[in-house]
Amino acid sequence: MNFPILSVITFLPFVAGMLMLAMPATRKNEVRAVALATAVLDLILSAWVYVQYLFGDMSGYQFIEQYNWLPVLGISLKFGVDGLSAPLVLLTGIVMFTGVLISWGDDDPHVMAGIQDRPREFFAFLFLLAGGVFGVFVSLDLFMLFFFYEIAVFPMYLLIAIWGWVKTREYAAMKLTLYLFIGSVVALVGVLVMYWTQYQNTGVLSFDMLLMETAGFSSSFQYIWFLPVFLGFAVLGGIWPFHNWSPDGHVAAPTAVSMFHAGVLMKLGAFAALRVGVMLLPEGAKQWSWLIMIFAGVAVVYGAYIAFVQTDMKYMIGFSSVSHMGLVVLGVSTLNHDGLVGAGVQMFSHGVMTALFFAVTGMIYDRAHTRMIPELGGIAKVMPFATIGFIIGGLVSMGMPGFSGFVAEFPIFMGVWREQWLVAVIASISIVITAAYIMLAIRKVFFSEMPENLVGHISPITMLDKIAISTLCFFMIVIGIFPAVMVPMVEKGVENILRLLGGA
């Protein structure tokens, strides 16, 4: 038996969270040290999985572990990664690592950076969330996938409600939790129906997704149940018209939670919708792809347009997330090779990019105590490092060649063009709008004259912040310059989906 690396990655955050809760509340620095050590370890392990998969010339599901959990009902703890999930596991590792760095806190009393109030509980809940996210990405058992999915949902409530932005946190946290819970329970009905129908069809009582792929669900069954399952999960992916919770949640959440939320949590929705909705109900996906494509197309343009008119930086990034996640779903809805590969890369690229955006916005807010774009200016002089980071993020967001955004968005548009050229044309408007709002924001926030009330109040960012920014930038540039480190891998995952779709 090999080293159970995926279980270690998944359960390490839970164990660390328990450990932190057992530590005395006054030992803030020790708690932070445990958090950082765990995050580093998880990043190393997830990077190792990624590198092994990439250079080990692997394909299909790898690192498979299986433990019987409840054999009577066919529930097992079955873990494994493929070309689609391995990048997402790495992404979670990256966001977890940078999130801990950003939340470390600052001794300077003028700076409200990081988490000062009850860091023990904060990191424990954050790690519970992280463990749930890892669990969803690596689960090959539908019950366990759902289990971890729910674990990832509820810590958000506490993280936003306790440590969030005072003005909207109660409202936003409750709204977010209810939206996500409604989505997940709708999907649950679909999951249970799939489970029993499989039993009727094959006589095997199992939640194993690899078995469910061959369950032979009838065409009419897939037609009925595809939408509840896909949309139920996609709520977490911020799909229009169920995206409303997402920008509110981003705005209310503390920095690290915003990073998690936009960086990985929304991928969770898209990923689960793809894994469960498209891969297990491929016929249904074919029949409904037109509707998904319309939803996604609206999200792409509408999200970008709303982002354009925002004055609050976090709302701007929140709606840009809706737009970019719309691209992911748009890629999925094409059900062809190019679109799906683009969607896979876009999930990673957008995760890193938004995490960077929120990190920098958080740094600015902690120092300037405002996020309103008109009230900011001249940040580049005091925070040059953060400025460069934000600009790189902006270039990724615009889909500039040489950055990961291009590698992701170009195939998506190619795929959409093949299926429905009109949608591609309309969706591409979003690129122009995105470029406009990103450049306007960069000009005003970073390069215009600094308002007088801010002069002298903005302190430089810390070393930890710089490490976090560089880590995030590193991945965006590497993938942009060497697409070969990710695209072939995602292609292997996509091949599997195409096989299920019947080579379409």
Place this chain on the structure above:
Amino acid sequence: MFTSTIFASILPEILILVLGVILLIVEPFWKVDQRRNVGWLTAGGLFVAIIVSLLLGQPGEPTSVLGGMIRFDWFGFFLKILFMFAAAITALLMMDHEKAGQRGEAYLLLLASLLGMNLMAVSADLVMLYLSIETASIPLYLLAGFIINDERSTEAGFKYLLFGILASTIMLYGFSLIFGFTGTTNIYKLSEMFAAGEITLPFFFGLFALLIVGLGFKISIVPFHFWAPDVYQGAPTPIAGFLSTASKAAGFAVIVRLFFVAFSFGDNPALLQTWTWTLAILAAITMTVGNLLALPQTNIKRLLAYSSIGHAGYALIGVVAFSQLGAASVVFYLAAYIATNLLAFGVVMAFSRVTGLEDISDYAGLSRRNPLMGLMMLAAFLSLAGMPPFGGFVAKVFVFAAGVQANYTWLVIVGILNSIIGVYYYLNVLKFVYLKRMPNEDEENHPVPLTRPYTIALVILAIGVILVGTVFAPWFSWSDSAALNLF
């Protein structure tokens, strides 16, 4: 003939009786200010009884003993263990109750009620069943009104008594009709009699209605739920916890055994559907009413009362499913629910002991006043809301799975809509615990200390809630073997 099987079948009851006698003998010799220690004795004795029963009292093949009065099987055994666990925890929670915990009678009444519940779980005869229901109920009437100089408590006791007696007499009338129709009171013979006799649909429906009044009262389903909020609010908090967990679970034990065994109607699916559909409608109404009425509550005990009404509705889905998975999921649900709800009531008890307050808004800042209690509250309420990794999540999924399997998908959808309502009001409580601050006060100056019995009880329960929710295989296989005995 008193064989070892008979001995094993009533071993837990014998141990409980012995424990009660020891209490009676020991208690008068203790000084008044030491009588709290009776709680240690009760809880310790019950834990010993659980271990001894697990070692010596395990059932083999289902057998009828004591002249067909008692059925010795896994179903009854597993539930008995659960009841004894709940009673032991309740004894711990009672110890530091100002007015109830210092008096030995309270613990003795608890044991008497427990004895009745244990027998409810194993009764195979209507006469035995009725006697055990009364044995379980009468001490609870007394316990609910135990604080005689408190108006709410006496009101609770009296209300519970009146409702309870009315319900049980109606049920008794139903039992007598059954006897008149079939000529037997043995549950296991009833099914053959029903199959042989030509029971008409209207007659059966009337019979079923009479029974469900009595049993519906025990598990507090709508429309027999009116007593629950008032009684829970007025009764001493640990007793309210016991009422909402063990007493309710005992009611479910009777419902599952009686309906699954006597009303299976293998050759007459129309009759079977009569009662499953009736129960399905009752379950849907119960969930909806319980959860909707929980929304506007400001008192935490009333909130828990309405939430426990809602949970009775969820558990009924498993009964409605009428399958092995259904029965197993009910038993599993009861296990998870007992641990979860006792935890919730335990925190409420520990909090009101120090502060004397019971409103939800009084919980503001609890997580700063006592972080451990905050976490306990988190575990209990998230488990009630059905969130992993706590027991409530898997329990709900199993019950829903059983419902979908039996083609009651509409009922599962009702259940799911209700759990969304549930999430809202459970999170609302957690909002006070974690987010709100005490008005104009510094929480540091107002700690909420836990005494030792509470710490022990709450830690055991919290571990239980997490274990049921994560390592669910052993619990489920026990529930499953319990369910297997019914078919």
